[in-house]
Amino acid sequence: QKEVEQDPGPLSVPEGAIVSLNCTYSNSAFQYFMWYRQYSRKGPELLMYTYSSGNKEDGRFTAQVDKSSKYISLFIRDSQPSDSATYLCAMSRNTNAGKSTFGDGTTLTVKP
């Protein structure tokens, strides 16, 4: 079993929809949680970074961490065609966020 499991998708939604992307994990030592967006043939880019449990909002994006359930989510409000990409969750045990364990990614398509 992988340490990090991500809803595989793919996901296709109409423009303006609310999108929910989810990951579960098994290692309770994970303290830092990230979401990356990766466009086709590009490197991942950091979207959201949270420490421990709670919510964090940045524009149309909200990251949610529930450590008791070992579950994290990324919500995208008012989704746009430009949000079409693969979204990767990532988790780290310590402050070295580069040494992360990644989910396999969920590919999202937002249709105009």
Next chain:
Amino acid sequence: DSGVTQTPKHLITATGQRVTLRCSPRSGDLSVYWYQQSLDQGLQFLIQYYNGEERAKGNILERFSAQQFPDLHSELNLSSLELGDSALYFCASSLLDTAGNTIYFGEGSWLTVV
């Protein structure tokens, strides 16, 4: 553009060969990370260097090695290549490697082993 430069962008080589992938981090970034992304394994952390020293190791095979030079650029050496090494190799950099430091990825080097 993340500011992280990787060369070459594409590489085709035969099994048993050795290749070197090069990475120039963002100006001023001290930390360099290498990752492998394949269809069956996803994105995996390989190794990290910080200001010239190895800082952390992940799932890096013994056939693979890396180094970071005094000018902070880094190279990933892959030897005795196998078909299964075909993947997209990313380099990333950050100013420091502590919490809150954003990691910036390059566009990757596509390696095909035939």
